[in-house]
Amino acid sequence: TLSSSSAASDVYKRQAQVRANTVVGESDRRLKTNIAPITDAMSKVRALEGVTFDWIASGMASLGFIAQDLETVLPTLVTEDADGIKGVQYGPVVALLVEALKDADARIAVLEGRV
Numbered sequence: 001t002l003s004s005s006s007a008a009s010d011v012y013k014r015q016a017q018v019r020a021n022t023v024v025g026e027s028d029r030r031l032k033t034n035i036a037p038i039t040d041a042m043s044k045v046r047a048l049e050g051v052t053f054d055w056i057a058s059g060m061a062s063l064g065f066i067a068q069d070l071e072t073v074l075p076t077l078v079t080e081d082a083d084g085i086k087g088v089q090y091g092p093v094v095a096l097l098v099e100a101l102k103d104a105d106a107r108i109a110v111l112e113g114r115v
Contacts, residue, residue, distance in 0.1 A: 015057040041099035047073045
């Protein structure tokens with residue numbers, strides 16, 4: 001773990017911002033194997049904790065996940081660099097949210113008698 005005295009200087013070295021009109025991630029079926037539906041999406045979403053926080057380096061307010069917490073629910077979305085600093089792949093969370101929303105919509109339909 002990072003000591004609190006070195007955390008700010010270490011994090012400051014990592015501070016970066018990427019700006020673009022759009023970011024495209026490769027998603028072609030031909031590049032994938034072991035494709036399967038996301039199961040139990042709502043349960044996974046319930047286990048996530050979105051937080052607000054301030055970046056140590058800039059003091060800028062933000063929101064997101066804590067990588068160590070997300071790792072207990074969605075370990076494949078957490079990366080770790082050579083220095084042990086963890087990062088989150090936020091893009092794939094969208095697929096989980098879509099499936100959870102579909103689950104919720106199906107439950108609502110049953111409750112409203114639409115099914």
